[in-house]
Amino acid sequence: EIVLTQSPATLSLSPGERATLSCRASQSIRSYLAWYQQKPGQAPRLLIYDASNRATGIPARFSGSGSGTDFTLTISSLEPEDFAVYYCQQRSSWPPVTFGPGTKVDIK
Amino acid sequence: EVQLLESGGGLVQPGGSLRLSCAASGFTFSTYVMSWVRQAPGKGLEWVSSISGSGGTTYYVDSVKGRFTISRDNSKNALYLQMSSLRAEDTAVYYCAKDLGGIIYDFWGLGTLVTVSS
Numbered sequence: 001e002i003v004l005t006q007s008p009a010t011l012s013l014s015p016g017e018r019a020t021l022s023c024r025a026s027q028s029i030r031s032y033l034a035w036y037q038q039k040p041g042q043a044p045r046l047l048i049y050d051a052s053n054r055a056t057g058i059p060a061r062f063s064g065s066g067s068g069t070d071f072t073l074t075i076s077s078l079e080p081e082d083f084a085v086y087y088c089q090q091r092s093s094w095p096p097v098t099f100g101p102g103t104k105v106d107i108k
Numbered sequence: 109e110v111q112l113l114e115s116g117g118g119l120v121q122p123g124g125s126l127r128l129s130c131a132a133s134g135f136t137f138s139t140y141v142m143s144w145v146r147q148a149p150g151k152g153l154e155w156v157s158s159i160s161g162s163g164g165t166t167y168y169v170d171s172v173k174g175r176f177t178i179s180r181d182n183s184k185n186a187l188y189l190q191m192s193s194l195r196a197e198d199t200a201v202y203y204c205a206k207d208l209g210g211i212i213y214d215f216w217g218l219g220t221l222v223t224v225s226s
Binding site: 032034036038042043044045046049050055056087089091094095096097098099100101102 | 143145152153154155158167168169170203208210211212213214216217218219
């Protein structure tokens, strides 16, 4: 089973600041990584797939990078609606499909 | 517009059974792999099960193998999860998720809460 770890657990930033979230896989997953955003009481929303491809309707301030075992989600300038929990997910080797534990981006 | 609407959650005693349903619309249901993903209260996301478009191939996380059964009725655009021998650790919001292609979840339902407690 491929284990994903995310860091930091919590990121406290102000609107307008840049957010950099990390996801690390226990073994190479090539570029088969997705990022999801989840707000309280809502379902997750797909942001990025295959490490760097933005999903339909996702603003350009969200970008993803990385391959192998190390991946990054960057939000270039935080908007008020971006404060949420972010999960990474791998599809390189499944079952099982695995998710990271999440990074909470909260308002400083 | 893609819509996924889960139903069937509720309070059940340990050892009991429950059947979740997911009504899908806005896309050609039979073409896509569908999955169930759950989230325990205050916790992260956990993949539970997936089923191929035809329904002929199914996958499960180890913790539910032998207890849960995923199925679909393509004539009704419906996905199901039959859960039995339920345990307290199965308590979670259960989401139905559509696959973009290759286990990328592009649409999610609102979820249905399953509480296993005496």
